Amino acid sequence: MTQIQLYNTLTRTKEKFAPIDADNVRMYVCGPTVYDYAHIGNARPVIVFDVLYRLLRHVYGTEHVVYVRNITDVDDKINARAVKEHPKMELNAAIREVTERTASQYRKDMLSLGNLDPTIEPRATDNIAEMIVMIETLIEKDHAYIAGGEVLFDVNSMADYGKLSNRNLDEMLAGARVEVEAHKKSPGDFVLWKLSDENQPAWKSPWGRGRPGWHIECSAMSQRYIGKHFDIHGGGIDLVFPHHENELAQSRCAHGTSHMANVWMHNGFLQIEGEKMSKSLGNFYTVADLLETKKFGARAWPGEVLRLAMLMTNHREPIDFTKKRLEEAEKNLTRWKSAMLKLGLSFSEKNREEYQALGPCSKLLAHLANDLNMSGVVAELHRHAGGDKEHNARRLFGSMQLLGMVTFDGMQAFEEAQNAGPSHDNSDQIEVKIAARLAHLNSKEWGEADAIRDELTAMGIKLKDGKDEVGNRVTNWEVE
Numbered sequence: 001m002t003q004i005q006l007y008n009t010l011t012r013t014k015e016k017f018a019p020i021d022a023d024n025v026r027m028y029v030c031g032p033t034v035y036d037y038a039h040i041g042n043a044r045p046v047i048v049f050d051v052l053y054r055l056l057r058h059v060y061g062t063e064h065v066v067y068v069r070n071i072t073d074v075d076d077k078i079n080a081r082a083v084k085e086h087p088k089m090e091l092n093a094a095i096r097e098v099t100e101r102t103a104s105q106y107r108k109d110m111l112s113l114g115n116l117d118p119t120i121e122p123r124a125t126d127n128i129a130e131m132i133v134m135i136e137t138l139i140e141k142d143h144a145y146i147a148g149g150e151v152l153f154d155v156n157s158m159a160d161y162g163k164l165s166n167r168n169l170d171e172m173l174a175g176a177r178v179e180v181e182a183h184k185k186s187p188g189d190f191v192l193w194k195l196s197d198e199n200q201p202a203w204k205s206p207w208g209r210g211r212p213g214w215h216i217e218c219s220a221m222s223q224r225y226i227g228k229h230f231d232i233h234g235g236g237i238d239l240v241f242p243h244h245e246n247e248l249a250q251s252r253c254a255h256g257t258s259h260m261a262n263v264w265m266h267n268g269f270l271q272i273e274g275e276k277m278s279k280s281l282g283n284f285y286t287v288a289d290l291l292e293t294k295k296f297g298a299r300a301w302p303g304e305v306l307r308l309a310m311l312m313t314n315h316r317e318p319i320d321f322t323k324k325r326l327e328e329a330e331k332n333l334t335r336w337k338s339a340m341l342k343l344g345l346s347f348s349e350k351n352r353e354e355y356q357a358l359g360p361c362s363k364l365l366a367h368l369a370n371d372l373n374m375s376g377v378v379a380e381l382h383r384h385a386g387g388d389k390e391h392n393a394r395r396l397f398g399s400m401q402l403l404g405m406v407t408f409d410g411m412q413a414f415e416e417a418q419n420a421g422p423s424h425d426n427s428d429q430i431e432v433k434i435a436a437r438l439a440h441l442n443s444k445e446w447g448e449a450d451a452i453r454d455e456l457t458a459m460g461i462k463l464k465d466g467k468d469e470v471g472n473r474v475t476n477w478e479v480e
């Protein structure tokens, strides 16, 4: 069996992965707070943990892996959005409208990026009773107390609070800029339950009508669906503190366990063209913007290109998301897909079952199992694409299929488009590219001109440069 190794934030080392129960491998990843479109940064943990989910399924068997990704549908940002969008609607109805719409947009966006649905996608609002039970337990065990209309977790009641983020309380407080509030025993104490007024969603509880804090949601949902102690907990690096530190504290203290999850994994952050993505800088892009509009790089981008662009970097490193990166991803995809056809694969119905059963090559699998070493994976895909046997093409398809980079249907469409030759649309696009390349040649911008020629070569277009009667550069083209 392939030995997976994963970098664990908790121990700060890469460790051999040993599931608690190999017949029931369990992973929890913090999902979206549903009040607005997901931005491209939010897509990174989804893609990274989708690849891990696919790897786990490959190694342990599809039916032996459970992946839970929650939907946070109770949050003060949601209330604010609901009131703003639907000022005349009854609050609960307005909240439901915003959360339902946002959650279905999220699902659509994530599917467009080639991600599988998680096994279970629980909603916080369906798990309020579980949260209340957990808070009661924490109060009983003296890990929580009631003060100022809130139930608070007492961080000093847990000896190794801070171990995950590796900070002592003073450092954490400085980092989180927690306001000193008079009713707290310690400024680091965080909210488990807070009272609601008539303009806030509310559930009955032993402490009055109120709503849960954010962290308790994930502790309650993970326990309900995958137990008190599970294998992997994931999210973006910004969640280490306070969210994961607090989840871990709640779960361990409520259950009296030494671990919540054995492995804690965190993806690095994504920037846009060298800058932190933010609305105020005007460089904020939703997944839907990139898929459907021309806001970024003056064109729309296919989901598979966005996915590969994300996967060309190892998951813990930061990503600089640039137009150049997307172009490179597109070029790689075209190269790999063309290679499969050139090396003799044909995506006709009679081959469907056989091809869909193809798996990855062992070298690629070894890179993937090595803490999702994507640079090794990408090199291996290039190696197969450069091969000269049908065997290489089979490995290439089997590997890309495992990674969610291609599907049989996608390849079928690609093959049909290749056989049909450049369509009218396509030939317009080609003429535009050739004109742009000529302009670069005339300005002696050789690098830019070469990049366009490479792009066209990848599309199967061969260029012939020449001069007309008066000595101007002209370029003719044909399909290879």
Ligand code: AMP
Binding pocket: 030, 031, 032, 033, 040, 041, 042, 043, 044, 045, 235, 236, 237, 238, 239, 267, 268, 269, 270, 271, 277
């Ligand atoms: P949020 O809705 O802010 O809780 O984010 C949802 C998920 O997206 C979390 O796992 C975050 O860590 C992750 N995330 C948010 N922004 C970025 C970013 N710029 N790059 C990578 N991951 C991000």
Ligand code: ZN
Binding pocket: 029, 030, 031, 218, 243, 247
């Ligand atoms: Zn969470």
